[in-house]
Amino acid sequence: MSAAPELTTPPLTSPLHERHLALGAKFAEFAGWDMPLQFPSGVLAEHQAVRTECGAFDVSHLGKVWVTGEGAAAFVNRCLANDLDRIGAGGAQYTLCLDESGGVVDDLIAYRFSDDQVFLIPNAANTAEVVRRLTEAAPEGVEVRNVHHGLAVIAVQGPESPRILEYLGLPHDHDYMTFREHLVDHHNVIVCRSGYTGETGYELVVPNEAAMDLWDGILVAGAPPCGLGARDTLRLEMGYPLHGQDLSLDITPVQARLNWAIGWDKPGFWGKAALEAERAEGPKRRLWGLEATGKGVPRAHMNVMDGDAVVGETTSGTHAPTLKKGVALALLDAAYKPGAALELDVRGRRLPVRVVKPPFTEATPK
Numbered sequence: 001m002s003a004a005p006e007l008t009t010p011p012l013t014s015p016l017h018e019r020h021l022a023l024g025a026k027f028a029e030f031a032g033w034d035m036p037l038q039f040p041s042g043v044l045a046e047h048q049a050v051r052t053e054c055g056a057f058d059v060s061h062l063g064k065v066w067v068t069g070e071g072a073a074a075f076v077n078r079c080l081a082n083d084l085d086r087i088g089a090g091g092a093q094y095t096l097c098l099d100e101s102g103g104v105v106d107d108l109i110a111y112r113f114s115d116d117q118v119f120l121i122p123n124a125a126n127t128a129e130v131v132r133r134l135t136e137a138a139p140e141g142v143e144v145r146n147v148h149h150g151l152a153v154i155a156v157q158g159p160e161s162p163r164i165l166e167y168l169g170l171p172h173d174h175d176y177m178t179f180r181e182h183l184v185d186h187h188n189v190i191v192c193r194s195g196y197t198g199e200t201g202y203e204l205v206v207p208n209e210a211a212m213d214l215w216d217g218i219l220v221a222g223a224p225p226c227g228l229g230a231r232d233t234l235r236l237e238m239g240y241p242l243h244g245q246d247l248s249l250d251i252t253p254v255q256a257r258l259n260w261a262i263g264w265d266k267p268g269f270w271g272k273a274a275l276e277a278e279r280a281e282g283p284k285r286r287l288w289g290l291e292a293t294g295k296g297v298p299r300a301h302m303n304v305m306d307g308d309a310v311v312g313e314t315t316s317g318t319h320a321p322t323l324k325k326g327v328a329l330a331l332l333d334a335a336y337k338p339g340a341a342l343e344l345d346v347r348g349r350r351l352p353v354r355v356v357k358p359p360f361t362e363a364t365p366k
Contacts, residue, residue: 014060015152015208016215023225030228031125033061038227046230047321050197051363054158055226056218063108063127064151064205065120067134069142073115079137079270080110081253083263089114092177092192094261096253097122097130098271102278103249104256106130107241109194111179119190121153121205123243133270152211156223157201157234165191165202167221168214172202184210196231198238198363236327237320239289239358245300246287246315246329254278255331256287285312285331288338289358292326296344296351303345304330304353311336314344322361326351329358 011034014020020027025036036058038046049055067076077084082095091112097105106126111119122130127148134144156164165172171180171191179192187210195201206214219225232242241247247256254275263269264276292298298317303310317328328344332355336342340355 012061012149014058015211016058016060016154019212019215020058020225025225025227028228030061031123033124035061036225036227038229039225041224043227043229043233044321046224046226047233049224050158050199050226050230050234051322052159054156054160054164054223055230056215056223057155057157057226057228057231058152058215059155059203059228059231060152060211061124062153063120063122063124063130064147064153065122065127065131065134066145066147067118067120067138067142068116068145070116071139072118072142073112075137075139075142076110076118076120076134077263077266078268079134080108081263081269081271081275082110082261083266084110084112084118086263087112087177090178090180092179092194096258096261097126097133098253098269098275099249100271100274101249102252102254102271102274104243104247104251104253105133105249107243107247109192111190111192119205121203126243150208152206152208154204154206154211154215154218155195155197155201155231156204156218157195157197158199158223161199161201161223164218164221164223168217170204184214189214196240197234198240198359198361199234233318233321236316236318236329237322237359237361238363239329239360241287241329242316251287251315251331252278252283255283255285282334284334286334287315287329287331288336289356289360290314290317290328290330290342290344290353291323291356291360292344292351292353293341294352296346296349297326298328298344298346298351298353302328304332305343305345305350306336311342320360327360328353
């Protein structure tokens, strides 16, 4: 008797998938989603477009979660690490969902609509787990709704991005990490001045049924399509961490130097006791940047060497198109600080590197 065929789940696709196919995108799987890695222009051209003018990214694989009901903001603030009371209605905040050991379940953006309404954008791979944890902890009267598949997210990034939004009649002159709502053909679009590239930019949250028209308008206005390959090189030049590599259940925010994203003065949040203990003792390792001072491209999971001693490991690495050199993020023994000269073991060859504090390059003002 032959074995039963193994059942596989096809990857999920964005509401803009047909548009990407028509544009000749090359696809890759991201957390179970088939998303554009690059378009025919290529990663380097897309990276350069965002640094000098603008580009449009489909990031609809990101999660979308509503937390609503009386005291919803206070509830979220008791759970997530940053202090949501630092912002008011219309503000957005980078925050962290931790486990009790202080490890990072996910990093996410919280949009505060009111005391009774908060919108969360977690990473695609972690959305279900964030929803599970919040749902189990939610008091009576607070509802946690996973709307992952009903909304698209389009990021317009680069110094020319305000012009793109102005052309489309969308709000564009609000402050960094704030959002506005705007009706487009009777569909509500959330326009947040935020992004993952270090450039002036916006993230637009739009119902699926309105996503194609909005995407088409952005491209007509002059923003070329960009894939997630360029998004990764852009974020790494800025030293922004990627969950699953630079943050994880085994890498705490204290180790990742994200103390600024912790509401230390709050009465409590998930993982607070563990983080306070690690902070008081001092972490045994820290996340720093590495700049190659020789020819070579760092990648994740390379040993960092001081002579014959292994003193750390890279968590992310790439060739930085703006700098035209290799850069990486690495967890290093706590004794090592910016300025230290070390080496990477690149398949048996030594690549000299210098420890630096990111960002690796400057971006346009927010």
